[in-house]
Structure formats: structure tokens, C-alpha cells
Amino acid sequence: MILKIENVTKIIQGATVLNQVSLCMESGNIYGLFGRNGSGKTMLMRAVCGLIRITEGKITIDGAQQWKDFSYPDGLGMLIETPVFLPDYTGYENLRLLSCIKKEIKGEDIRKSLIRVGLEPNDKRNTRKYSLGMRQRLGIACAIMENPRLLVLDEPFNGLDADGCEQVKHIILEEKQKGALIILACHNREELENLSDTIYKVEQGRFSTFTDGQK
Amino acid sequence: MKYRNMIRLILYDIRYFFRQNRWKWLFAFMIHVFLCIRTFHSILFYAGSSDLLSALWQTMGGAREYLLSSDSSFQLPAYWFLFHIYLFFLIGFYPAGELYSGNGQALVRTRTRAMWLISKCISVVVNIVLYYGCFLLTMLIGNLVCGGTVIPRGGIIGLAGIRVAGKSVTELLTAFIFLPVCVSTALGVMQVVLSLFVGPVLSFMLNIAYMTASVFWMKPFFIGNYSMLYRQSWVSGNTNLSVTGGILRCLVLASLSFAVGMLLFQKKDILPES
Numbered sequence: 464m465i466l467k468i469e470n471v472t473k474i475i476q477g478a479t480v481l482n483q484v485s486l487c488m489e490s491g492n493i494y495g496l497f498g499r500n501g502s503g504k505t506m507l508m509r510a511v512c513g514l515i516r517i518t519e520g521k522i523t524i525d526g527a528q529q530w531k532d533f534s535y536p537d538g539l540g541m542l543i544e545t546p547v548f549l550p551d552y553t554g555y556e557n558l559r560l561l562s563c564i565k566k567e568i569k570g571e572d573i574r575k576s577l578i579r580v581g582l583e584p585n586d587k588r589n590t591r592k593y594s595l596g597m598r599q600r601l602g603i604a605c606a607i608m609e610n611p612r613l614l615v616l617d618e619p620f621n622g623l624d625a626d627g628c629e630q631v632k633h634i635i636l637e638e639k640q641k642g643a644l645i646i647l648a649c650h651n652r653e654e655l656e657n658l659s660d661t662i663y664k665v666e667q668g669r670f671s672t673f674t675d676g677q678k
Numbered sequence: 679m680k681y682r683n684m685i686r687l688i689l690y691d692i693r694y695f696f697r698q699n700r701w702k703w704l705f706a707f708m709i710h711v712f713l714c715i716r717t718f719h720s721i722l723f724y725a726g727s728s729d730l731l732s733a734l735w736q737t738m739g740g741a742r743e744y745l746l747s748s749d750s751s752f753q754l755p756a757y758w759f760l761f762h763i764y765l766f767f768l769i770g771f772y773p774a775g776e777l778y779s780g781n782g783q784a785l786v787r788t789r790t791r792a793m794w795l796i797s798k799c800i801s802v803v804v805n806i807v808l809y810y811g812c813f814l815l816t817m818l819i820g821n822l823v824c825g826g827t828v829i830p831r832g833g834i835i836g837l838a839g840i841r842v843a844g845k846s847v848t849e850l851l852t853a854f855i856f857l858p859v860c861v862s863t864a865l866g867v868m869q870v871v872l873s874l875f876v877g878p879v880l881s882f883m884l885n886i887a888y889m890t891a892s893v894f895w896m897k898p899f900f901i902g903n904y905s906m907l908y909r910q911s912w913v914s915g916n917t918n919l920s921v922t923g924g925i926l927r928c929l930v931l932a933s934l935s936f937a938v939g940m941l942l943f944q945k946k947d948i949l950p951e952s
Contacts (some may be wrong), residue, residue, distance in 0.1 A: 473948065515948065544781050545777040551700075560693060561787065564787040
């Protein structure tokens with residue numbers, strides 16, 4: 464998969480949140496986004512996922528243009544902002560319900576995803592009783608359960624303890640090994656440097672290469 | 679392929695809706711039981727015998743035309759209002775809630791935004807039909823318990839003084855059930871579409887205001903009038919409020935709301951602050 468972002472600009476209520484962004488990303492790589500709050504990291508992720516319409520430029524995946532040839536990337540797994548689930552149902556039930564839309568995976572795949580993120584698939588507790596870290600893990604399970612080819616993770620380490628962070632790092636590297644294209648935004652520069660193949664520094668909607676080919 | 683995707687999405691929406699709103703549905707059932715008990719109590723008290731049409735009239739009748747004068751006071755038909763407003767409360771919060779609180783997780787799993795919106799509208803219509811079905815069933819059971827007939831003896835709805843003798847089953851079904859369902863569907867679709875842009879609370883308030891205006895002004899523009907049996911042309915004599923006209927207006931409003939919603943939703947940014 465080759466994801467090309469060409470001269471993408473997004474203006475919201477007069478404010479330029481993405482300014483002439485041009486990036487090229489390929490499968491089997493992790494692209495880290497580093498920058499302050501409100502710099503435009505999440506907005507670029509939203510644009511790639513099809514949650515916002517860009518004002519100028521174009522986003523293509525393997526030559527197919529977004530909003531022309533497709534609306535949402537095929538094989539997309541995403542975790543953007545704090546995940547919210549049905550509070551009166553278990554983690555497994557929530558994922559099972561979401562998986563019904565595409566019906567590409569079975570219950571066993573969902574169980575495996577939950578185990579990968581350190582959650583117990585047979586846990587009878589409702590997500591209402593989940594801690595922030597558990598919700599975050601469930602959000603990551605939701606992103607990876609359908610074997611994504613494009614994985615977009617915005618602050619995946621939020622609310623996680625040290626073990627949880629290690630598990631998520633391991634998952635990210637596993638998904639990379641499987642050939643997924645991963646876009647990762649994180650405030651922790653050290654973690655980002657350890658994981659990413661390329662890091663982009665984001666400032667006021669502008670993206671510049673921070674490190675390239677460090678790994 | 680697209681057809682299968684659509685079916686799966688609709689099934690997802692119906693499941694999600696019931697899981698998210700099961701308490702609201704339980705309360706809806708309690709409202710129906712309350713309306714049923716209150717209706718048959720007053721019918722048996724004032725008329726001595728009960729029948730299904732008279733029972734339905736108690737809720738679906740609404741109010742006669744309000745004529746503004748120095749000594750008149752404006753009153754909302756409480757049971758008609760409660761029935762409809764609760765329906766809008768039940769259905770109106772789901773699509774926007776699912777979209778924004780779920781951070782678009784369902785949306786990105788659909789092929790297109792159009793599919794997402796169509797599925798949401800269909801699930802809303804399904805819930806409206808079930809709401810009416812639940813109400814009708816409650817009334818039927820109430821009528822059976824009270825040993826009543828379907829059509830009033832003598833062909834006149836006693837408490838309202840309305841003659842239904844000579845009306846065909848189709849005409850009665852259309853007036854009592856089909857037209858109110860059409861009105862609720864049109865307003866429900868409008869509310870759901872509005873909720874995506876102005877938020878579910880404001881769109882619900884706008885619908886309440888619209889229904890109140892429908893009671894105040896007996897005009898075809900306020901399609902809430904068509905869901906009040908007292909205002910339909912065969913009762914009020916007002917030719918502007920014919921059943922056919924009502925169905926057409928409902929179709930136009932639902933189609934227009936959907937088309938405009940579709941156009942705007944295609945360009946909408948899904949942001950958490952929305």
C-alpha cells in the first residue's frame with residue numbers, strides 16, 4: 464500500500480489546521496507524528512480516515528483518490544481520541560457488534576485481539592466498569608481486530624501502565640511485521656523514536672521530516 | 679455486494695439502537711400501558727362499554743381546531759403530545775450519538791456516507807413502526823380484557839361524537855394508523871438529519887416547537903395536524919387536511935429532509951466538538 468498525501472490543506476472556520484501537507488507513506492513502515500497539542504497531527508489522521516473533508520489537495524491510496532474512488536480506506540483500523548463503547552455491554556460484545564458491519568472476522572478473532580491487548584475475552588464486566596487504561600486497550604483491540612492494512616493510532620499509550628505500554632509497542636511492531644502501514648501520534652518522543660521508521664515534526668499544520676531511516 | 683453490506687449495516691443499527699435504548703424502550707412500554715389504563719378507565723366510566731376505535735381516539739384524537747378569542751385558552755392535547763414527544767425523544771438521540779461518541783468507528787466501516795445515513799433513517803423508521811405496533815398491541819390487549827368490540831356499537835365514537843359507520847377498514851386504518859405513522863416518520867427523519875448538524879437536543883426541541891405549533895395553527899404546513907384525528911378532513915371538514923394530502927406532504931418532507939441531509943452530510947467534518 465502506498466499512501467500519498469499531496470498538498471493537503473484543511474481550513475476550519477478560517478483557521479488553517481493543515482497547511483500544504485505532502486507526505487508519502489508505504490506499507491511495512493511506522494510513521495510517527497510529533498508535535499504540540501493542536502498542531503495538526505490528529506487532523507491529518509482524521510483526513511486520512513475520511514472523517515474530515517480536506518479543503519485542498521488530494522489523498523491517494525495505491526493511486527485511488529479519496530472522495531472520488533473511495534470514501535474510507537479499505538482495511539482501516541483506527542484509534543482516534545478516547546474510545547467510547549456501549550457502557551452496559553462487555554468489551555467482547557462491543558467489538559462483536561462493530562465487527563457485524565463488515566463481517567470479515569469471527570468471534571475467535573475478536574477473542575485473540577482482546578488477549579493481545581491484555582484483556583480477558585470472557586470478562587463479564589460491562590465497559591462502564593472499565594478503567595481508562597482498559598478502555599484504551601479495548602480501543603486498540605477494536606483497531607487491530609480486522610487485520611488492518613492501514614493502522615492509525617492517535618496517542619495509543621494514553622492511560623496505560625508500563626506493562627500496557629510494552630504490550631501495545633509489541634502489537635505495533637507485530638502489525639508492522641505483517642505489512643501494515645502505521646501512522647502513530649505520540650507525545651513521548653523517546654517511544655516514538657524507538658518505534659518509528661520516519662518521524663514527522665508537526666508545527667501549526669506544517670509537516671517536516673524530523674528523523675528519517677533511524678531504525 | 680453493496681446490497682449485503684447495506685443489510686448488515688441496517689441490522690447493526692437496529693441492534694445498536696436497542697442495546698443503547700433498552701431503558702427508553704421499557705419506559706415507552708410503560709407509557710403505552712399508562713395510556714391504555716387511563717383510556718379504558720375513562721371510556722368505561724363515561725360510555726359504559728369499550729371499543730378499540732374509541733380507545734385509540736383518546737390518544738390519537740388530539741385536539742379540535744384552536745380558535746383564538748378573548749375568552750379562549752390554549753391547551754395541548756396531553757396524551758397525544760406525550761405519545762409523540764416521547765417517540766421523538768426515543769429516536770432522535772441515536773444517530774448523532776453513535777457518530778460522535780463512537781468517534782466514527784461505525785462510519786469508517788461503511789463503504790460510503792450515503793449508506794450510513796440511509797441505514798440510520800431506516801433504523802429510525804423501524805423503531806417508529808415498532809413504537810406504533812407496541813401501542814396498538816397494548817390497546818388491543820386492553821380492549822380484549824375489557825371485552826370491547828373493534829368498532830363502536832352504533833358506529834359512533836361516543837366520547838368524541840364522531841360517526842365512523844360506513845367507513846371502510848382501509849379508510850379507518852389509514853386515518854387511525856397509517857397517516858400518523860407517516861407524520862411521525864417524516865418528522866423523525868427530519869429530526870435525525872437535523873441532529874447531525876445542530877445536535878440532538880436542539881433538533882428535539884425544534885420538533886417539540888413544531889408539534890406545539892401544529893396544535894396552535896390548523897394549517898397543512900404543520901403536518902402534526904394530520905396525526906390528530908379531530909383535524910383530519912373527514913372529521914373537521916377542512917379539505918386542506920385530506921388524508922391523501924397528508925401522505926403526500928409527509929413524503930415530500932421526509933424526502934426533502936433526507937436529500938438535503940445527504941448533501942450536507944457528504945461534506946461534513948466529523949469532529950469531537952460537533
